[in-house]
Amino acid sequence: LAKFEVNFLADDPMWRDAISTEYIFGTVEPLFKFPFTFANGPIKFGEWQKEFTYVNTNDTETPFKLVVEGVGDYCQISNDNGEFIRVNKAITDGQKLIIDTSTGIVKLIYANGTESYANQYATLDSTLDMKLHEDSNVMAYDNGVAILPIATIQINQYYLGV
Numbered sequence: 001l002a003k004f005e006v007n008f009l010a011d012d013p014m015w016r017d018a019i020s021t022e023y024i025f026g027t028v029e030p031l032f033k034f035p036f037t038f039a040n041g042p043i044k045f046g047e048w049q050k051e052f053t054y055v056n057t058n059d060t061e062t063p064f065k066l067v068v069e070g071v072g073d074y075c076q077i078s079n080d081n082g083e084f085i086r087v088n089k090a091i092t093d094g095q096k097l098i099i100d101t102s103t104g105i106v107k108l109i110y111a112n113g114t115e116s117y118a119n120q121y122a123t124l125d126s127t128l129d130m131k132l133h134e135d136s137n138v139m140a141y142d143n144g145v146a147i148l149p150i151a152t153i154q155i156n157q158y159y160l161g162v
Helices: none
Strands: 014-016 021-024 027-030 046-049 051-056 064-069 075-079 084-087 096-100 105-109 115-117 135-142 150-155 158-160
Touching: 051 150, 075 096, 084 096
Parallel strands: none
Antiparallel strands: 014 158, 021 150, 027 046, 051 135, 064 096, 064 150, 075 084, 075 135, 096 105, 105 115
8 A cells, every 4th residue: 555645835825716707897876766857958867987896705805807998098996995006008999908916917908909018007106916805895997088988897706725
């Protein structure tokens, strides 16, 4: 009978969900309820709120990926802990900016599909390894313009144990 031992070394002791959950960043706050009247001028059905609230039910800080598609003078995401990531790069129509907080890498994807690293556009005081903390996370997005941003946040939930 042979006896052997196996040792595993993990650079990250967490298990990560293979399927990412994607949320649209921001919400539309309704401005009226039915029944209503059109008596006072132009109709505005809702107002875009550049905030996103995520409840992290795990007691482990969880990284995320932010994907921004839409024009903007810059891209800034901040959380209720005072951390933020600001990328001082204008995004034009057809471009996509991806911020991956698990790797700390910022990528810019052009309309023709080519991509380049964009970490040099992140400000020095940015927290590129920002995580979703335990419990409620209120995150705000700003792009420097009044145009509705098209931004999604992708989260692969972390789990502890085997």
